[in-house]
Amino acid sequence: MTNMLEIKHLTVATNGKEILHDLNLEIGLGETHALFGRNGSGKTTLLMAMMGLGGYEVVQGTIRFKGEEITHLPTYERARMGIGIAFQRPPTIHGLKTRDMVNIASANGLDAEALAERLEMRDFLDRDINAGFSGGEIKRSELLQLLAQKPELIMLDEPDSGVDLESVRLLGDVVKELLQKDLPPHERQKSGLIITHSGFILDYVEADRGHVLSNGTLACSGIPRELLSTIRTMGYEECERCQLRRLQES
Amino acid sequence: MSATTLTRELEQRARRALDRPAEYGEDIDLASYSREARQRAAGELSQLTSEQRERFVRAGVELSGKGRCGSYIQLDHSILHRMSNIEKLEVMGIEQALEAYPELGEKYWWQAMAVDTDKYTAQVALNLNHGYFLRAKPGARTTFPLQACLFIGQEGLAQNVHNVILAEEGAEMNIITGCAADIGVRRALHLGVTEIYIKRGAKVTFTMIHNWAEEISVRARSEVFVEEGGLFFSNYIIMQPVHTVQMYPTVHLLGEEAVARLNSVVVATPGSRLDIGARVLLQAPRSRAEILSRSVSTGGTVIARGHLRGDAPGIKAHLECDGLMLDEGGVIHAIPELEGGVADVDMSHEAAIGKIAGEQIDYLMARGLTQAEATAAIVRGFLKVDITGLPDALQAELDEVVEACEASLF
Numbered sequence: 001m002t003n004m005l006e007i008k009h010l011t012v013a014t015n016g017k018e019i020l021h022d023l024n025l026e027i028g029l030g031e032t033h034a035l036f037g038r039n040g041s042g043k044t045t046l047l048m049a050m051m052g053l054g055g056y057e058v059v060q061g062t063i064r065f066k067g068e069e070i071t072h073l074p075t076y077e078r079a080r081m082g083i084g085i086a087f088q089r090p091p092t093i094h095g096l097k098t099r100d101m102v103n104i105a106s107a108n109g110l111d112a113e114a115l116a117e118r119l120e121m122r123d124f125l126d127r128d129i130n131a132g133f134s135g136g137e138i139k140r141s142e143l144l145q146l147l148a149q150k151p152e153l154i155m156l157d158e159p160d161s162g163v164d165l166e167s168v169r170l171l172g173d174v175v176k177e178l179l180q181k182d183l184p185p186h187e188r189q190k191s192g193l194i195i196t197h198s199g200f201i202l203d204y205v206e207a208d209r210g211h212v213l214s215n216g217t218l219a220c221s222g223i224p225r226e227l228l229s230t231i232r233t234m235g236y237e238e239c240e241r242c243q244l245r246r247l248q249e250s
Numbered sequence: 251m252s253a254t255t256l257t258r259e260l261e262q263r264a265r266r267a268l269d270r271p272a273e274y275g276e277d278i279d280l281a282s283y284s285r286e287a288r289q290r291a292a293g294e295l296s297q298l299t300s301e302q303r304e305r306f307v308r309a310g311v312e313l314s315g316k317g318r319c320g321s322y323i324q325l326d327h328s329i330l331h332r333m334s335n336i337e338k339l340e341v342m343g344i345e346q347a348l349e350a351y352p353e354l355g356e357k358y359w360w361q362a363m364a365v366d367t368d369k370y371t372a373q374v375a376l377n378l379n380h381g382y383f384l385r386a387k388p389g390a391r392t393t394f395p396l397q398a399c400l401f402i403g404q405e406g407l408a409q410n411v412h413n414v415i416l417a418e419e420g421a422e423m424n425i426i427t428g429c430a431a432d433i434g435v436r437r438a439l440h441l442g443v444t445e446i447y448i449k450r451g452a453k454v455t456f457t458m459i460h461n462w463a464e465e466i467s468v469r470a471r472s473e474v475f476v477e478e479g480g481l482f483f484s485n486y487i488i489m490q491p492v493h494t495v496q497m498y499p500t501v502h503l504l505g506e507e508a509v510a511r512l513n514s515v516v517v518a519t520p521g522s523r524l525d526i527g528a529r530v531l532l533q534a535p536r537s538r539a540e541i542l543s544r545s546v547s548t549g550g551t552v553i554a555r556g557h558l559r560g561d562a563p564g565i566k567a568h569l570e571c572d573g574l575m576l577d578e579g580g581v582i583h584a585i586p587e588l589e590g591g592v593a594d595v596d597m598s599h600e601a602a603i604g605k606i607a608g609e610q611i612d613y614l615m616a617r618g619l620t621q622a623e624a625t626a627a628i629v630r631g632f633l634k635v636d637i638t639g640l641p642d643a644l645q646a647e648l649d650e651v652v653e654a655c656e657a658s659l660f
Contacts, residue, residue: 053612075615076623085616091609095631104627105617128631145617 002067004029004153004191005050010061012042012049018059019045021216027153030188032179034202034224035195037213038236043195044088046213047155051085052078065153080107084151086142088158088195092130098141099125106148119144119174135162143174154178154192160201172204181205199228212239219243255348255355256375260365264375267366274555275496275525278467280373283408283439287379290328290403301433308490309428309461310651311399317647320384320396324411326404327379338390338421340383344412347383354383358414362445362473362502370469374410374443381411381442386421386452395424395457395647400440402466403432408439415444417452417480425454426647429468430461437465437493444472448480450505457485459651462492464521470497478505478534486514489633489652491522498527498555503537510539515633515652518550518580527555532595536564544633545573547580557587560595567596573603574632576625 005027012020019042027033037043049056050063052075063071070078084105098121102112116122119140130138139159146154159175160168180188185208194201202224210224212231219239220227230238256264271277295313298306306313315321320334320341334341348355365375382398402409417423431438440462448454462468476482482501501510512528530539545552558567573582586599606628614624633652 051616053616054608074620075612076618076620079616079618087613087616091607091613093610093613093628093631095634096627100627100631101617104614104619107618149617 002029003027003064004031004066005193006064007050008062010049010063011059012045013057013059014045014055019216020049022061023217025211025218027191027193030180030185030191031208032192032194032205034199034207034210035193035213036197036210036227036231041213042216043213044157047085047157047193047195050078050155051075051083079149079151082152083155084146084149084153085155086139086146086157086159088161090130090138090142092128094128094131096129097126098129098144101129101141101145102148105145110148112148115144115147118147120170136164136167139163139167139171143171143178146178147174152190154190156192156194156201158195158197160196160198165200168200169204172201175201175205179205202228212236214240214243255345256360260360260375263366264372267372268369268376270366270368270372272368272370272469272496274498274527274553275469276494276523278439278469280369280408280439284404284406285377285408287326287328287404287407287409290325290330292330294325295323295330305430305432305461306399306401306428308459308651309399309430310426310457310459310647311397311428311430317394318397319392319394322382322384322398323401324380324382324399325401326407326409329380336390336392338387339392339396340385340387341396342383344378344381344383344414347414354414358416358445358447360445362447362475363443363471367471370441371443371471374412374441374471377410378412379410381413383414383416384423384425385416386418386423388418388420390418390421390423392422392424395426397426397428399428399430400442401430401432402435402438402440404438405435406437408441410441411443413442413444415446415454415456417448417454419449420451421449422453423455425456427456427458428461429458431463431466435466436463438463440466440468442468442470444470446472446474446482448474448476448482450477451479452477453481453483455483455485457648458487460488460492460495461490464491465493467493468495468497470495470499472497472499474499474501474510476501476503476505476508476510478508480505480508482510484510484512484528485648486512486516486526487648487652488516488524488526491519492524493521494523494525496525498525498529500529500531501539503530503532503534503539506534506536508534508537511542512540513542514554515544516552517546517548517633518552520549520577520579522550524551525553525555527557529557530559530567532558532560532565532567533562535562537562538565539567541569543571543584545571545582546629546633547573547575547577547582549577549579551581551583553583553585555585555587556599557589558597558599559589559591560597561591563592563594565595565597567598569599571599571601572632574629575603575605576629
């Protein structure tokens with residue numbers, strides 16, 4: 001069966017500086033992966049490069065989505081093919097309402113009110129997008145746009161940072177819906193890649209596999225909860241030591 | 251109307267000012283425009299092609315008069331249509347009004363505006379080609395807007411108009427003024443003097459939409475007097491090519507708690523030079539003013555002037571100038587000025603000029619828009635000013651006009 005995502009030997013640079021080196025990652029159909037890593041390890045860069053955003057140059061390697069190579073496709077084509085992203089710090093755009101963003105993302109007239117209701121965002125529909133939004137409101141607004149877009153691969157950049165636990169539960173419920181977690185695993189058609197520091201979101205959204213990004217490449221992959229527990233008790237240093245050991249062994 | 255209806259004193263002052271250059275804007279050779287226009291017949295309005303009608307629509311003018319409580323339409327030097335559906339609302343040509351109301355000449359006509367301000371006011375005084383008189387009687391309330399249209403259909407013509415708007419005590423007026431030129435008219439001159447008097451507790455919303463052509467020049471001179479508790483909201487929109495426009499209306503807040511809000515939304519296309527200003531003199535206690543200017547250059551020049559002067563205690567005033575540079579070759583020059591004349595004033599300004607941020611484009615592209623679509627959406631948002639105090643129906647209509655104009659931008 002074709003993977004949802006296949007990244008091979010990916011090297012990405014921003015401003016002429018290499019951030020990701022020879023990174024490999026596969027996400028199967030219906031799978032959810034969690035991505036851990038220190039600040040500055042390149043997690044966001046990976047998401048941006050997968051989305052094809054300006055300033056993220058693929059120096060080497062390939063990205064395939066549902067079997068098709070998308071390495072050099074423009075961002076909007078990737079979005080239209082079914083890749084969606086919830087940004088961590090999206091920009092404010094004056095004059096563009098949250099409602100406009102929902103309409104743009106859905107590309108057809110979805111019922112913005114009903115979607116917004118789901119995320120307790122109705123009062124925000126007629127506000128300028130992200131203008132004066134709190135951290136939690138930004139997360140909800142990003143998920144609202146993803147609900148409208150209905151992507152097949154959902155990338156979330158720290159959906160649980162700066163958000164109270166009550167809100168994480170609401171966000172988690174919506175993410176579960178986006179990822180069809182109510183269906184048995186073999187029937188799920190949506191895949192996810194979730195960056196999380198705290199792991200709070202994983203209390204609500206089960207991830208199938210976890211990865212630790214270190215020094216611009218995946219240092220370790222395994223069961224998400226075990227990885228998280230190792231990081232919590234021993235820190236990322238342990239991952240780096242382990243990465244180094246394996247490098248020396250090979 | 252000729253100079254003969256001016257008082258001797260006004261006429262003399264005007265004559266002395268005929269060569270007086272304006273403070274701002276490039277000098278215009280008035281002799282290079284025709285003063286003679288052929289007489290137009292009212293029937294011409296019903297014979298317009300759909301393309302010609304579109305010229306009116308994009309200036310916010312509803313030719314059928316549907317959804318309007320009153321209407322004034324002037325083509326070149328002929329008044330083709332005027333009507334009012336409301337008893338308390340008068341719509342007249344200015345000469346007719348001067349005859350009907352002798353006190354108009356004494357109390358309002360050339361009273362707010364100095365006839366010898368510059369060569370353009372002098373020209374309007376001495377070679378007048380009509381203009382409108384709009385008056386809302388005390389307590390008049392209108393649901394639908396009142397429209398006034400000044401249209402140029404003859405190549406090379408100079409159209410000199412003088413308008414007077416009078417909102418009596420407690421009256422409310424929503425006025426849309428559409429200024430436009432016919433298809434095929436490339437070069438023309440529009441000189442307009444407008445005097446607006448807002449009496450105690452009255453409210454005037456004045457929305458002006460321009461739809462000119464590449465070689466047309468406009469010089470507009472406006473003075474607004476607002477009495478106690480009166481409100482003046484102005485929206486000024488230019489989104490189509492024009493050669494030069496220079497205007498710098500002055501609003502005098504003369505009564506306590508009078509309020510003025512002036513918004514302008516302008517797009518300077520290559521070859522356009524727009525010198526757009528707004529000045530509010532806050533002369534009464536607790537009066538308030540807000541000037542909001544949004545300029546886009548797609549290669550043309552915008553000079554965005556703003557001046558607030560506070561001379562009474564408890565006043566509050568804010569000025570905001572935002573400029574968006576979309577193309578090389580354009581210039582946006584924001585000149586905000588604040589002047590406090592007494593201690594107890596609260597005045598501020600913000601000005602920013604820049605290009606569209608790459609991260610904004612990225613954001614929209616990640617939701618499926620192409621780069622061009624994303625740019626258009628951001629510019630559309632930038633130009634969309636939510637005008638506080640504007641009736642919903644008028645705001646909706648304004649949005650439609652702006653959208654139609656934007657469609658031709660991209």
